Amino acid sequence: MNALVLSAIFGVVMMFSGAFIKKNAPVKVIGLIAMLLLLLVNYLEMQGKLLFRFDVSNFMAFDSYALFFNGVAIFATLVYLLLTYSEMEKVGKNLAEYLALIFFITAGIILTTSFKSLLTLFLGIEIISIPLYILTGADKKNLKSNEAALKYFLMGSFSTGIMLMGIALIYGAQGTFFIDKMDFAKNAQSALQIAGMLLLLFSMSFKVSVAPFHFWTPDVYDGAPTVFTSFMSTIVKVAVFAGFMRLFGGVFEALQNTWGLWVTVMIAVTLFIGNITAVFQQSVKRMLAYSSISQAGFMLLAILALNDTAREGLLLYAAAYSLATIGVFGVLAKIADYSFEGFNGLAKHQPVLAFTATICLLSLAGIPLTAGFLAKFYMLKAVVLTGKNLWLVIFAVLMAAISVYYYFRVIQAMYFKEGSAPTIQATVLEKYILIGITILIILLGVFPNILFSWLYF
Numbered sequence: 001m002n003a004l005v006l007s008a009i010f011g012v013v014m015m016f017s018g019a020f021i022k023k024n025a026p027v028k029v030i031g032l033i034a035m036l037l038l039l040l041v042n043y044l045e046m047q048g049k050l051l052f053r054f055d056v057s058n059f060m061a062f063d064s065y066a067l068f069f070n071g072v073a074i075f076a077t078l079v080y081l082l083l084t085y086s087e088m089e090k091v092g093k094n095l096a097e098y099l100a101l102i103f104f105i106t107a108g109i110i111l112t113t114s115f116k117s118l119l120t121l122f123l124g125i126e127i128i129s130i131p132l133y134i135l136t137g138a139d140k141k142n143l144k145s146n147e148a149a150l151k152y153f154l155m156g157s158f159s160t161g162i163m164l165m166g167i168a169l170i171y172g173a174q175g176t177f178f179i180d181k182m183d184f185a186k187n188a189q190s191a192l193q194i195a196g197m198l199l200l201l202f203s204m205s206f207k208v209s210v211a212p213f214h215f216w217t218p219d220v221y222d223g224a225p226t227v228f229t230s231f232m233s234t235i236v237k238v239a240v241f242a243g244f245m246r247l248f249g250g251v252f253e254a255l256q257n258t259w260g261l262w263v264t265v266m267i268a269v270t271l272f273i274g275n276i277t278a279v280f281q282q283s284v285k286r287m288l289a290y291s292s293i294s295q296a297g298f299m300l301l302a303i304l305a306l307n308d309t310a311r312e313g314l315l316l317y318a319a320a321y322s323l324a325t326i327g328v329f330g331v332l333a334k335i336a337d338y339s340f341e342g343f344n345g346l347a348k349h350q351p352v353l354a355f356t357a358t359i360c361l362l363s364l365a366g367i368p369l370t371a372g373f374l375a376k377f378y379m380l381k382a383v384v385l386t387g388k389n390l391w392l393v394i395f396a397v398l399m400a401a402i403s404v405y406y407y408f409r410v411i412q413a414m415y416f417k418e419g420s421a422p423t424i425q426a427t428v429l430e431k432y433i434l435i436g437i438t439i440l441i442i443l444l445g446v447f448p449n450i451l452f453s454w455l456y457f
Contacts, residue, residue: 001062002041002051003070004110010034011103018096028085031099035078038106042071058178059117066114068315069242073109076235076322077102083330083433087227091138098138101131102231109239113246118167118177121243125163125207128239129156132232136224148223155216159206166199179247184254197252201259204247207240210300211270214293221289229285230329233292238318241299245314249306256306263304264389270297271399278406285338287406288328291364294403295321298379298396304389305382313378316448320363320371320441327360327437334424343410344419353426354414356434361407363441366400371444376400 013034017027041051046067081102088098104127111124133156137149167177173193174182184193202213209217221229252259274294281287299317302310331353335342347354363372380393413419426434444451 001054001056002045003038004107006041007038007103007107011100014096014100014103024089024095027096031081035081039074039078042067042074059120060114061116062114069113070110072319073235073239077106080231080326083430084227087333091225091227101135105131112239112243116179122163122167128236135228136220138228139225144223145225148220151216152220159203162199163203166196166203169196179251182251184251194258197255197259201262204240204244205266208237208296209293210266210296211273217293218286218289222286226329226333230326234322234325238322241314244303248303253306263300264392267297267300267304267392268395271396275399275402283338284340284410285332298376301379301383305386307382307385309378309385310382312452313375313382316378316451317375319451320375320444323437323441324360324363324372327356327434330434331357334426336423340409340413343413344417346414349420350423352431352434356438358411359438359441361410365404365407369442369445371441374445374448
């Protein structure tokens, strides 16, 4: 709760700092200090120490799972800010406004991971989405950015309407918005609640770019400024999955026989479309957009399994995927040419960038000794433990094998092809952060209990 209040306050502070502070250096310092404070108060709340208390028992539940997810999201956002400040300055002069929007998105993330009311879920999703529409179109002189923002806004508006309709139908069936007071086991075949549940499933699938609700993703990720694509494809996505797990692993679990088949088909289609389409991309940025679709398919396995292994695995996947993708986009921002040829010979000219990109791509591919391998293993194990849909586990492994091809294309270009494509020199701080990301990815791949020990505080 403390992090939620402070993130909203810090968003307002950043807005006013943009009006009164003309230089970016003090704004950067304020933003970093504010994000560190968010991380600190979230940690203190995990220890049961609150700066202030509000009675939100009917609307939000700040349990260990929600607080841990918030901690992962805030830490990933801190790493993201440290790595991308210089890139944000290149997008426009409004650094303070960009930071204000990021803090508001953080507030939405905390609402989404800890809701107990469907209205709170809706508010969280919208507080995340509306600033993202603005950030997508932040590069005002770029027509692709403008097009991406418009497409994202229109498609997002339709999904919002679908979500509201689903909430309305569930309210009509249950007579309440509070998930603790709902009983789906009784009268499970009610047409109202089944329709409402499916509409919520479809609208949240849109937010995390699960097929067949993924069509906006490649164009929006490709058109948005690279620095903001990194944020929306990582931290935002895993936060919505946390809300997904709270909703479908809680109140909707009684209807799993109804929505389980839908989710199974969506996982298979998402993995197939994401991986097969990524193979044919000629732009690394667009390839990463389709890669994010396939990663969403793996995370959706946790929603299908709904057991302790799935919940733990989703936490590990959130950390592994966020760190790896932020690292890759951090390297991509230093490359002038986003094609695969733009990476030719990068290892010779920028060894730190090439090494970081390699470890991050290996993690995304699920190669052993990286966090991505264990994250995928937990997802597959969770489904195996259910004793159902074993064919889906085999299919997911095959799709993961296909993903190795397009990730290794980048590694091959960096280490085994000659070239001297122009790059932007990374600062010493950025290099240290990239090395830190690689160390964290390997540590989580070898010692995952570093992460899980925080969950059972």
